Amino acid sequence: MMVLTKKMIEIRSILQTVGQSNALTLPSIVVIGSQSSGKSSVLEAIVGHEFLPKGSNMVTRRPIELTLVNTPDAQAEYGEFPALSLGKITDFSHIQRTLTELNLAVPDSECVSDDPIKLTISSPHVPDLSLIDLPGYIQVVGHDQPIELKQKISDLCDKYIQPPNVILAISAADVDLANSTALRASRRVDPRGERTIGVVTKMDLVDATRGASILNDRKYPLRLGYVGVVSRVPPQTSSLFKKGNEGIASAISKNEHAFFSSHPLEFGPEAGVAVGTTTLRKKLMQVLEQTMAASLQTTGDAIRQELEEATYEFKVQYNDRPLSAESYLAESLDAFKHSFKEFTESFGRPQVREMLKEELDQRVLDLLASRYWNKPVTSLTPTLPEPDALADLPTADPESLYWHRKLDASSSALTKLGIGRLATTVVANAIQAHVDRLISQSTFASHPFARQAITEAASGILNERFYSTSDQVENCIKPYKFEIDVEDGEWTRGRENVGEVLKNELRACEEAVKTVEKIAGGRRKLKDVIGFVDKARKGEVEVVGEGASGAGGFSSDLLQRGKEAIFLRDRATLLRMRLQALKSKQCAKKENRYYCPEIFLDVVATKLTSTAVLFLNVELLSEFYYNFPRELDVRLGRGLSKEEVERFAKEDPRVKGHLEVIRRKELLELVLEKMEGLKALEVEERGKRARG
Numbered sequence: 001m002m003v004l005t006k007k008m009i010e011i012r013s014i015l016q017t018v019g020q021s022n023a024l025t026l027p028s029i030v031v032i033g034s035q036s037s038g039k040s041s042v043l044e045a046i047v048g049h050e051f052l053p054k055g056s057n058m059v060t061r062r063p064i065e066l067t068l069v070n071t072p073d074a075q076a077e078y079g080e081f082p083a084l085s086l087g088k089i090t091d092f093s094h095i096q097r098t099l100t101e102l103n104l105a106v107p108d109s110e111c112v113s114d115d116p117i118k119l120t121i122s123s124p125h126v127p128d129l130s131l132i133d134l135p136g137y138i139q140v141v142g143h144d145q146p147i148e149l150k151q152k153i154s155d156l157c158d159k160y161i162q163p164p165n166v167i168l169a170i171s172a173a174d175v176d177l178a179n180s181t182a183l184r185a186s187r188r189v190d191p192r193g194e195r196t197i198g199v200v201t202k203m204d205l206v207d208a209t210r211g212a213s214i215l216n217d218r219k220y221p222l223r224l225g226y227v228g229v230v231s232r233v234p235p236q237t238s239s240l241f242k243k244g245n246e247g248i249a250s251a252i253s254k255n256e257h258a259f260f261s262s263h264p265l266e267f268g269p270e271a272g273v274a275v276g277t278t279t280l281r282k283k284l285m286q287v288l289e290q291t292m293a294a295s296l297q298t299t300g301d302a303i304r305q306e307l308e309e310a311t312y313e314f315k316v317q318y319n320d321r322p323l324s325a326e327s328y329l330a331e332s333l334d335a336f337k338h339s340f341k342e343f344t345e346s347f348g349r350p351q352v353r354e355m356l357k358e359e360l361d362q363r364v365l366d367l368l369a370s371r372y373w374n375k376p377v378t379s380l381t382p383t384l385p386e387p388d389a390l391a392d393l394p395t396a397d398p399e400s401l402y403w404h405r406k407l408d409a410s411s412s413a414l415t416k417l418g419i420g421r422l423a424t425t426v427v428a429n430a431i432q433a434h435v436d437r438l439i440s441q442s443t444f445a446s447h448p449f450a451r452q453a454i455t456e457a458a459s460g461i462l463n464e465r466f467y468s469t470s471d472q473v474e475n476c477i478k479p480y481k482f483e484i485d486v487e488d489g490e491w492t493r494g495r496e497n498v499g500e501v502l503k504n505e506l507r508a509c510e511e512a513v514k515t516v517e518k519i520a521g522g523r524r525k526l527k528d529v530i531g532f533v534d535k536a537r538k539g540e541v542e543v544v545g546e547g548a549s550g551a552g553g554f555s556s557d558l559l560q561r562g563k564e565a566i567f568l569r570d571r572a573t574l575l576r577m578r579l580q581a582l583k584s585k586q587c588a589k590k591e592n593r594y595y596c597p598e599i600f601l602d603v604v605a606t607k608l609t610s611t612a613v614l615f616l617n618v619e620l621l622s623e624f625y626y627n628f629p630r631e632l633d634v635r636l637g638r639g640l641s642k643e644e645v646e647r648f649a650k651e652d653p654r655v656k657g658h659l660e661v662i663r664r665k666e667l668l669e670l671v672l673e674k675m676e677g678l679k680a681l682e683v684e685e686r687g688k689r690a691r692g
């Protein structure tokens with residue numbers, strides 16, 4: 001029973017996934033021969049199908065690693081290219097076309113490549129074999145081929161005919177064996193003829209006596225012997241079988257049988273020579289089985305050594321810590337959700353309120369500046385009568401309708417600002433920024449895929465909630481658009497509040513002046529420019545053509561700084577005055593709101609903030625806090641396929657290394673276990689043979 005080869009072929013396919021290492025390759029039968037020696041015909045006779053590329057122009061340009069798998073209980077015969085994911089191909093002419101394309105993909109300039117094509121053929125009619133077909137040796141280089149081609153082919157073959165491989169050296173009977181390139185090559189690497197099988201093709205082309213003498217060759221004796229074959233498909237059957245995609249095996253064997261049995265003297269049982277494709281097949285199976293058995297020990301040792309190395313690496317680099325892509329993802333996700341939970345506890349109503357109020361404080365300042373405080377310095381040319389920048393301060397008669405309207409307009413500008421959108425945007429942006437920060441601090445930071453998934457999960461929920469939240473908020477602040485009641489307590493708090501806001505603004509102004517000073521080249525210089533600009537605005541100096549080149553001996557850039565400084569100076573003066581006003585007795589009472597628009601607007605802003613926060617909390621925060629972790633589970637948990645999880649984990653090079661060493665270790669352990677089983681089986685078989 002030939003069980004070893006089949007099992008070893010299985011093991012080999014596992015080993016191939018571990019990674020390429022020459023020590024781990026199991027023996028194959030390597031097929032070499034000159035062009036037109038009949039190499040393809042022999043292989044096709046063994047497989048029982050025409051499937052190899054044909055053509056005059058050197059079509060085998062890459063090694064074909066052909067694995068034959070015997071499937072005794074199956075009907076179907078098919079081929080598979082494991083690297084191409086074309087599925088099971090039952091049409092052998094399709095396999096032939098594919099092989100031709102793969103070969104022709106090697107550019108003419110290179111002609112041969114040592115990148116093998118892997119092909120597996122499964123059939124109840126093939127033996128378990130692993131064969132490697134190589135480009136045929138050439139005698140003369142074609143005019144359109146590179147001169148080094150001959151050498152390239154020879155080097156490629158040399159690479160494959162090394163031990164423990166078995167060499168199948170094909171020579172044609174109508175060429176003197178002494179001139180057989182295949183035999184010469186194998187003799188170089190296997191001088192004692194221990195692992196070479198000689199195949200002599202085209203036996204029908206020489207007369208029988210000569211044929212028999214070739215097979216009895218003693219010049220290069222082979223332990224595994226010579227086999228003579230006639231493996232050409234009989235002409236009349238060829239096209240017929242091709243069409244039906246039927247096996248050609250029986251046609252060949254009938255033809256062959258007819259030939260050899262018509263020369264019983266030379267090729268009959270008594271003649272002592274090996275002939276026929278069937279004999280060759282059997283020999284190949286036996287030889288491969290024996291070679292596999294012989295390599296059990298050495299390959300086993302090599303695997304054991306690889307395993308030791310992997311185990312050592314696992315221990316030293318990864319502390320023997322178990323890891324799988326799934327567990328890595330699950331742990332990362334848990335940690336992330338945990339950090340998110342912590343964030344939710346630190347980002348609630350008070351924080352949202354503070355954020356929103358700050359935003360509205362800024363709007364209040366803008367309103368005050370544009371409606372109460374300021375006349376921007378835009379030009380040097382005097383606009384007479386020049387209103388004093390500070391002349392519009394609210395010192396006017398509180399009974400005056402002018403001031404009433406001004407305050408009403410200001411507060412309605414605030415309430416009609418679009419608080420709904422503004423507040424929702426501010427909070428949504430803050431959440432998104434926090435999520436980004438959490439990602440950067442998590443293991444996901446080094447995983448672009450997860451990063452994107454999380455960011456999208458967050459923005460998805462926020463976008464979905466955006467309109468309803470902002471509508472809700474807008475609806476709820478609606479009453480303030482019509483009427484605003486102020487209580488004493490609110491007024492007092494507003495007074496304190498806005499006092500702080502103005503103080504901060506004053507500080508900011510003073511800082512800004514310093515910056516302008518620096519840019520302008522010092523306090524002195526700036527003072528000069530300011531003096532000039534002031535005079536110019538009062539019409540005390542004449543300004544001719546204020547333009548890009550400047551005026552008064554100052555560059556236009558410097559003049560610009562001067563204007564900025566004046567603006568800031570006026571703003572600071574004004575802020576100090578207003579702070580003074582806020583402290584006054586008048587501003588202590590809410591009835592005097594026309595004197596103190598700052599306080600009134602602050603009260604309005606506070607009311608708007610409180611209402612908005614109430615709804616933001618329900619509509620946006622709570623919803624987000626509830627849905628986000630669930631969305632994460634979908635996008636990074638259940639929703640991912642095994643391959644996606646694997647791809648995710650390997651985005652991190654260290655995790656990738658860790659996972660790979662574990663996988664390598666597992667596969668090697670598995671292979672070793674299988675090898676041990678095989679060894680036991682082999683010993684048993686040997687025992688049986690010895691007894692029987």
Ligand code: GDP
Pocket residue numbers: 033034035036037038039040041042136201202203204205229230231232233
């Ligand atoms: P390769 O180039 O070594 O693969 O050779 P092929 O298998 O393509 O065969 C070359 C030529 O020899 C083809 O025309 C085959 O039909 C022919 N041929 C192969 N084997 C035999 C054989 O046993 N007898 C005869 N008469 N011709 C053969």
